[in-house]
Amino acid sequence: LEQSRTLGAAEARMKTALLRLWLGVPWEAVSAAEHGPAETRPAPGGRGGRSNGAGASSGTDAAPGPNAQAAGHSDRSSVGGPTAHAPDVSFSGAAAPSIDSLVRTIARDLGTPLPTTPLVVAVAHGPEAARSVFAERIAALEADVFAAEFGEATVLVAAAHLLDDDASAVQRAARELPELVVGVSAAQTADAREAEAYRQARQAYGVGARAGRTVTVYGHTGASLLPFLGDDAVRGWAEELLAPLTAHDASARGDLVASVRAWLARHGQWDAAANDLGVHRHTLRYRMRRAEEILGRRLDDPDVRAELWLALRLVDPEGTGARSAGV
Structure with missing residues (x-):
């Protein structure tokens, strides 16, 4: 044996x-x-x-x-x-x-x-x-x-x-x-x-x-990146990026998080995003300028847009917060 x-x-x-x-x-x-x-x-x-x-x-x-x-x-x-x-x-x-x-x-x-x-x-x-x-x-x-x-x-x-x-x-x-x-x-x-x-x-x-x-x-792993970014460190990065906007919305009127999400979801189309929010496009333009000021970043930068969208999807994947704000 x-x-x-x-x-x-x-x-x-x-x-x-x-x-x-x-x-x-x-x-x-x-x-x-x-x-x-x-x-x-x-x-x-x-x-x-x-x-x-x-x-x-x-x-x-x-x-x-x-x-x-x-x-x-x-x-x-x-x-x-x-x-x-x-x-x-x-x-x-x-x-x-x-x-x-x-x-x-x-x-x-x-x-x-x-x-x-x-x-x-x-x-x-x-x-x-x-x-x-x-x-x-x-x-x-x-x-x-x-x-x-x-x-x-x-x-x-x-x-x-x-x-x-x-x-x-x-x-x-x-x-x-x-x-x-x-x-x-x-x-x-x-x-x-x-x-x-x-x-x-x-x-x-x-x-x-x-x-x-x-x-x-291999080759059949699915199209979404989000399941691989679910650890605490990545979620912490997302929450920190959005924190200035979240703090503004909590202390003042403006719904900046929902506005940024709607605008990004519509690929920067003002009329379509404003319609989703139920506001005039000039109101949306004002909100986006405020978002830029608060974040200290320009929203015409594709890297900034990509990071913000990823952060929004990680923090609120289904956009429930945006819907509660009227989106």
Whole structure:
């Protein structure tokens, strides 16, 4: 039993090493924000260069250290690093195979071949038990699924038809798994796109985690920025920006907050905004001049308009305050 566990752990390390090599992920550069605490296993010294440039560090991965660059191509001959023993591969005058070909050959020998294009990459975060069940469910749906552990995440590579029917298969696989959050890349239809697929999956995970969604597919994350700006610091900025107008409305007559909102909503069209407010356009013009004076900012500046609109949407998303003022 102990020998079986040891072999299983060695195979898991080998699969992680293979997938890191294929995706171009440095051993020593797993982001704590994305994958939890940095791993403590020894690093193999760097991943070397990728001929197609896809292995460049991106997203939240840190850049390899100086030792990684010094190692150059040498670590490619031992894809498992010091803790996973890779086959001794020699080429005796023949052209060395590509990283993709080498990784696919070893993965096939392990009995878990990598799928061919079109394919997707998924990144799953959550309790280990939930990630394990999710990976098992995906494997039950797909003949060729390659899964490996990247620190606090499980990374899976599967056929692109997993995204059919709005990724309903992924949704079912993630069902009733508490705290699980999954990001899935868009379908990659060309070779040498694996690093981009991994980047997309990580980005989709980040969006889903912030928005409170279990499964998020890259490119289908929704159009609104507001769900990602709901923390106290951003709301505090919005309230502080609007505070001079809010204080004016509380102590005097003028309804400046409602007037600014109506004017911005109508893209600066005086007649339309005045009609929404039920006031004469000259009254609205006076209010907007007062708003500029109180804020100390010019409303013909597009940056000012954008910030004010964002602040209004964060503080009062549905405009209930404006409606109560007669808008």
